[in-house]
Amino acid sequence: MVKSLTLSKAYRLLNHGPTTLITSSHNNKHNIMAAAWACALDFDPPKVTVVIDKNTYTRELIEASGTFAINLPCVAQKNMVKQVGSCSGRDMTTDKFAQYNISTFAAQQISAPLVEGCVAWLECKIIPEPHNQNTYDLFIAEVIAAYADERVFSDGRWHFEGYDDLRTIHHVAGGAFFATGESVQAI
Amino acid sequence: MVKSLTLSKAYRLLNHGPTTLITSSHNNKHNIMAAAWACALDFDPPKVTVVIDKNTYTRELIEASGTFAINLPCVAQKNMVKQVGSCSGRDMTTDKFAQYNISTFAAQQISAPLVEGCVAWLECKIIPEPHNQNTYDLFIAEVIAAYADERVFSDGRWHFEGYDDLRTIHHVAGGAFFATGESVQAI
Numbered sequence: 609m610v611k612s613l614t615l616s617k618a619y620r621l622l623n624h625g626p627t628t629l630i631t632s633s634h635n636n637k638h639n640i641m642a643a644a645w646a647c648a649l650d651f652d653p654p655k656v657t658v659v660i661d662k663n664t665y666t667r668e669l670i671e672a673s674g675t676f677a678i679n680l681p682c683v684a685q686k687n688m689v690k691q692v693g694s695c696s697g698r699d700m701t702t703d704k705f706a707q708y709n710i711s712t713f714a715a716q717q718i719s720a721p722l723v724e725g726c727v728a729w730l731e732c733k734i735i736p737e738p739h740n741q742n743t744y745d746l747f748i749a750e751v752i753a754a755y756a757d758e759r760v761f762s763d764g765r766w767h768f769e770g771y772d773d774l775r776t777i778h779h780v781a782g783g784a785f786f787a788t789g790e791s792v793q794a795i
Numbered sequence: 796m797v798k799s800l801t802l803s804k805a806y807r808l809l810n811h812g813p814t815t816l817i818t819s820s821h822n823n824k825h826n827i828m829a830a831a832w833a834c835a836l837d838f839d840p841p842k843v844t845v846v847i848d849k850n851t852y853t854r855e856l857i858e859a860s861g862t863f864a865i866n867l868p869c870v871a872q873k874n875m876v877k878q879v880g881s882c883s884g885r886d887m888t889t890d891k892f893a894q895y896n897i898s899t900f901a902a903q904q905i906s907a908p909l910v911e912g913c914v915a916w917l918e919c920k921i922i923p924e925p926h927n928q929n930t931y932d933l934f935i936a937e938v939i940a941a942y943a944d945e946r947v948f949s950d951g952r953w954h955f956e957g958y959d960d961l962r963t964i965h966h967v968a969g970g971a972f973f974a975t976g977e978s979v980q981a982i
Binding site for chain 2: 620625645647650657683686689690748764766779780781783785790791795
């Protein structure tokens, strides 16, 4: 059901601007946060930008490990996305995965866990750019592996028809999202 | 119908990841291109990132003027978005606005024209970052004015119900877009 993507097509997972979950891991500490500000930066090799605030626990883990995963959550996961976006893993006695009963599976090339029930995943390796990180909280990373749930993404395209609960989501503010909507083909 | 936004709410125009049109102007030369890789970077003052390839005419104009506008096109404009994203203004005897019969109105603080029929507009001033621009084609800019069509955006939120032709659009590839879909509220 989860299928690997040719890396040159990985940008198509992010091109429509979905909200993401960033997972991270270092020294057996794991975390997850919501991030709407993730964007494709290049096609091949695929690169992405993502904004990660200095105060987040995720920031500490990704700067230590040099890697993170971008998970694309879907309509069925909207409440979880709001939950993990509204608290810090630093303050917890356990971690957000246990706290919110979030199942994960192992990535292939990085230590960050991948979130079950998401519809796509990108394993990312940070390209160190200290000025961007310190001045703008902006990270640039190369995508080194990418997967998608083939029920809704295959042959380089999304097809959500018949799977409304698996549509990707787009955050506006305060837990208000839009689902990815109808296909519209330009001529 | 077009209403100014408090700048601290400008990020909400881009937060859901719509595809954009970048307009530019310098020395009485004007251009327009499609850009899916535009993303919020900060809240207040609002900043954005946008990826503008070295080979584009837009790149030449925005580096010369130091400014550009982000326009948010809607479903009704899908064919125009594909058209202006599929050719270069450098190769034309006229310009893309004349070629594709695109009406514009004047921005308040920059020279780039704003596109009529779009549903939101952000006037942007480049924060020069030569390393990002040269290495990644990545521009960082501050948003110095923002407006939206109040039929679909007011009081800091989008409301597309009843205006399907004014829904923002999200490009995947090859002229295939998704319309911004149903509202989904997390609890």
